[in-house]
Each structure stands twice: as C-alpha cells, then as structure tokens.
Amino acid sequence: MKSFRILSFFLIIILGLSACAPAPRKELLIYCGITMIRPMREIGDIIEKEEDIKVIIIKGGSGNLLRSIQINNVGDLYLPGSSSYIESATEKNLIIETNLVGYNRATLMVQKGNPLNIGNDLENLADPAYYVVIGNPDSGSIGKETRRILQEKGIYDLVLQNTRELTTDSKDLVSVLVEKRADLVINWFAVSIWDENTMYIETLPINIELAPPKELILASLSTSREPELAKIFIDYAVSAEGQAIFQKYGFGSME
Numbered sequence: 001m002k003s004f005r006i007l008s009f010f011l012i013i014i015l016g017l018s019a020c021a022p023a024p025r026k027e028l029l030i031y032c033g034i035t036m037i038r039p040m041r042e043i044g045d046i047i048e049k050e051e052d053i054k055v056i057i058i059k060g061g062s063g064n065l066l067r068s069i070q071i072n073n074v075g076d077l078y079l080p081g082s083s084s085y086i087e088s089a090t091e092k093n094l095i096i097e098t099n100l101v102g103y104n105r106a107t108l109m110v111q112k113g114n115p116l117n118i119g120n121d122l123e124n125l126a127d128p129a130y131y132v133v134i135g136n137p138d139s140g141s142i143g144k145e146t147r148r149i150l151q152e153k154g155i156y157d158l159v160l161q162n163t164r165e166l167t168t169d170s171k172d173l174v175s176v177l178v179e180k181r182a183d184l185v186i187n188w189f190a191v192s193i194w195d196e197n198t199m200y201i202e203t204l205p206i207n208i209e210l211a212p213p214k215e216l217i218l219a220s221l222s223t224s225r226e227p228e229l230a231k232i233f234i235d236y237a238v239s240a241e242g243q244a245i246f247q248k249y250g251f252g253s254m255e
Contacts, residue, residue: 027054028229029074031065033081033141035104035170035188036216039246040079047233053226055233061140061169069094069221076224077233079216081141081170081188086217095219096227101237102216102251106145107189108204111177118184120204122150126158130183133165133176140169146186149210177201190250216251 028047032040037059044055058065062080066089069075078089081104089095108125110118118124125132135143143166150156164182167173174191176182178200192203218237220230236242246252 025052025054026226026229027056028076028226028233030055030057030077030079030233031069031075032057032059032079033062033065033169034059035081035142035190036079036102036249036251038194039102039242039249039251042245043233043237043242047229047236051229051232053229061136061143063139063141063144064168069223073223074225075221076226076230077218078221079218081214081216082144083215083217084144085141086219089219089221094222096222096224097220097234098217099219099234099238100215101218101242102246103213103253104188104190104216104251105208105213106142106149106186106211107192107206109173109177109185109187109192110183110202110204111180112200112202114202114204116183118204120206122153122206122210123155124184125150125186126155126162128162130162131181132159132163133167133173133182133185134159134163135170135173135186136166136168142170142173142186142188143167145211145214149186149206152210174201193250216246 030040040057044057048055062082062085066085069078070092080086086095086098108120124130134146137143137147147156150159170188170191173185173187174197177185189203191197192201218234224230
C-alpha cells in the first residue's frame with residue numbers, strides 16, 4: 001500500500017508538470033527557390049517572433065521542390081523562381097491562392113572585370129573559346145528560363161553542345177564564377193548584387209525583349225495544415241514592409 005501511495009504521488013507530480021508544459025509551437029513549411037531564400041528567411045524570422053511559431057524553409061531548384069510537394073503531400077507555401085511552376089502546380093490541384101511578391105530577370109554573367117572582354121551577345125555562349133555553364137531546365141527555374149531565351153534566339157542546341165557543365169540552380173552558377181572555373185553563365189540578376197558576390201561577378205545585360213522581368217509568385221498550397229498562418233505570411237510579404245525586403249535583395253520592380 002505504501003508503494004502504491006508513493007507511485008500515485010509521483011504520477012500526480014508528472015501529470016501536473018505535463019499540464020503546465022507549454023504546447024509545442026505551430027510550424028509553417030515553405031518551399032522556396034534557392035535564389036529567393038534571403039528575403040523569405042528574413043520575413044520568416046519576423047513572422048516567427050510575431051506569431052510565436054516555427055517557420056521551416058526548404059530551399060532548392062524550383063522543379064525539384066515541386067516534385068517534393070507532390071511526393072510528400074505536405075507544405076504550406078511555395079515560391080518558385082518562375083511562374084511556369086505555379087502553372088504546373090495549379091494543373092496538379094496543388095495551389096489555392098497566388099500573390100505577386102517580386103520580380104527577377106536573367107542576365108549574362110562573367111568574372112569580375114570581364115578578363116576575357118566578353119560582349120553581351122548571346123551567341124558567345126556557343127563559342128568554344130569560352131568555358132560555358134548553364135542551368136539544367138529540369139531542376140531549376142534559371143535553367144528553364146535559359147532554355148526559353150536561347151530557344152527564342154534559335155541557338156539552344158548550339159549552346160548545349162558548347163556547355164561544359166549543367167548545374168542544378170543559381171547558387172552553383174555563382175560558384176563556378178567565384179571559383180574561376182567558368183567564363184560565361186546565365187543566371188538570375190538578383191544574386192549579382194549580394195555583398196559576397198559583387199567582388200567576383202559582373203553582369204552583361206540581355207536584351208529585354210528576350211529576357212523580360214519574370215514575376216515571382218508566392219502560392220498557398222492545398223496541402224497546407226496551417227492555412228491561417230500561411231495567410232499571415234503572405235499578407236506580410238505583399239505589404240510595404242515585405243516589399244522593401246524583396247527590394248533590398250534585388251527582387252523589386254524592374255521599371
């Protein structure tokens with residue numbers, strides 16, 4: 001009987017402590033194209049503090065992220081680097097609502113100072129004199145945009161024949177220039193203005209008719225377990241404060 005009373009006493013203490021323990025924080029799961037991770041992370045940090053939640057951001061190539069959403073069937077928000085992925089996700093009944101949060105555009109990039117004096121003619125990408133790297137259209141938005149631009153120019157196959165490497169995303173396209181492994185790439189403009197990249201990268205603008213600004217669309221997913229929190233995040237992203245953050249990282253209006 002004494003042992004029973006002691007056990008009961010400890011059970012009461014444990015139950016009491018459990019009742020006093022704080023409830024686990026809610027989580028918001030976001031899939032984000034790797035180029036836009038900085039403004040999304042900054043906004044995520046703000047929302048975490050204001051709502052006392054955990055904002056988890058999975059970054060990667062936009063195409064790879066879309067496949068993950070389909071396979072895992074979880075997630076609250078999706079921000080790819082191209083609206084074409086939103087169209088694909090909509091066709092798969094994965095999108096509930098969309099909102100414009102910024103813009104990006106493709107540009108040619110060379111090593112800082114342009115040591116080979118390369119011009120901004122896209123046909124230079126097909127010149128075997130240059131070590132050319134482009135993005136894979138099956139994994140990321142910059143690869144898909146590169147293919148579109150070069151197909152419109154009529155030189156995509158020629159450029160592929162001259163390409164030394166196909167990379168997954170914009171981060172890798174930065175790395176090959178920083179490491180001086182490539183002479184010429186096509187990448188998203190925004191990464192060229194980030195502090196750690198400006199000393200290594202120089203941009204060569206592409207004709208705006210071939211490479212117009214691309215809309216960045218933040219979408220709420222049909223797989224969302226926290227739709228109210230997703231709405232709070234979206235509302236902040238499209239607010240003046242959120243837009244200032246996107247502008248800071250090079251994703252503002254291209255006017």
